[in-house]
Amino acid sequence: MLSAVFLFLNLGGGEVFMIVIVLLMFFGSDKLPEIAKGLGKGLREINDAKEQIQKEITKSTEGFADEIKKHTSEIQSEIEKAGQSMKRQIADVNKTLEDEGKNIEDTMK
Numbered sequence: 001m002l003s004a005v006f007l008f009l010n011l012g013g014g015e016v017f018m019i020v021i022v023l024l025m026f027f028g029s030d031k032l033p034e035i036a037k038g039l040g041k042g043l044r045e046i047n048d049a050k051e052q053i054q055k056e057i058t059k060s061t062e063g064f065a066d067e068i069k070k071h072t073s074e075i076q077s078e079i080e081k082a083g084q085s086m087k088r089q090i091a092d093v094n095k096t097l098e099d100e101g102k103n104i105e106d107t108m109k
Contacts (some may be wrong), residue, residue, distance in 0.1 A: 011019075057094060 023032060
């Protein structure tokens, strides 16, 4: 992960070394571990907060997914009913046309 940060910042090995030297000069070798420890705690807290927010979002949207599935299945069943009704009506019209066609043929004979 650290190498990814260095690649993102386009830092080479010499540049990183110079940054470490400057940090040692400003803060001293006794303060540097405390600073790193504080940064680590901060990052851990940020990650924990991120995970907690993700869990809350997932938990709050759970009900929506169930409702969407319910409504989708209701709509699908209504569409199927309408399709069956249309098929019956088409079959009735087809039968009526056939009967009328036979009646016309009979009257023509």
